[in-house]
Amino acid sequence: MSETNKYMMVGERLCLDFVNTISWRESEEKRRDWFTSYDKLVDWSHHAGILEEKQAQLLLKKSIHNPSEAEQTLAQAIQLREAIYRIFRSFTKEELINQEDLTNFNKVIRHYYQLMHLVPMENDFSIHFDIPEGAFDSMLPPIVQSAVDILTSERDLKRVSQCEGDHCGWLFFDTSRNRSRRWCSMADCGNRAKARRFYQNKK
Ligand SMILES: [Zn+2]
Incomplete structure (x- = not known):
């Protein structure tokens, strides 16, 4: 496996890829969290393009000297990830949003x-966050912003879907013209469903 494809990124939006850092999210037995350490969070963030190589190296170095703060940030990131997941999931299932999740997410936003x-850029403006260099949570603001962008757009929010694969639970932003995407990945859940249909037809 090459360095560049070690993480599957099929969410089409940063916050959804962030949410998809648990394999088999909805399976009790197979569930596997990718963020088993602060280093993993940094590595993923670098891969996702929200930390530059230099920033990532600095954070990894700092975390060796301050493991408890790094651990705390990891816990904070996971809490944020789960709140974002549940908020989006409620929308895809047309369920009520958990008030506590929204309150916590609002705190992070504030x-x-x-x-x-x-x-100012050439033709518009770009958003920056004044995070001190080497702050352990440097990777979180762009993720929060990505989630806010979708949540505040009815058109975009309607395009957030959950994979139909058994126990998969991954979320994605459906960019297909008629919103017909059903799987996180055709190569994974899509293929498994196809194989199962084939097997059932044979029986
Ligand atoms: Zn899936």
Whole structure:
């Protein structure tokens, strides 16, 4: 497996790929969390393009000297990930949002958005966060922003779907024209469903 494809990124939006860092999310036996350490969170964030190589190296080095703060950030990231997951999942299932999740997510938003500022680009502005260099949670603001962007757009929110694969639980942003995407990946859940149909037809 090459360095570049060690993480599956099929969510089409940063916050959904972040949510999809648990394999077999909805299976008690097979569930596997990719973020088993702070290093893994940093590595994934680098892979996702939200930490530059230099930043990632700095964070990994700092975490050796301050493991408890790194651990704390990992716990914070996982808590954020699960809140985002449940909020989106409620939408896909047309269920009520858990108020506690929304309250917690709002707290995180308030914290990071006070650090937000706009930087003029050639044709528009881009969003930056004033996070001190080497802050353990450097990777979180863009993820929060990605989730806010979708949640505040009815059109985008309607495109968030959950994979139909048994126990998969992954979320994705459906970019197909008629919103017909059913699987996180055709090569994984899509193929398994196809194989099962084939087997059932033979019986
Ligand atoms: Zn799937």
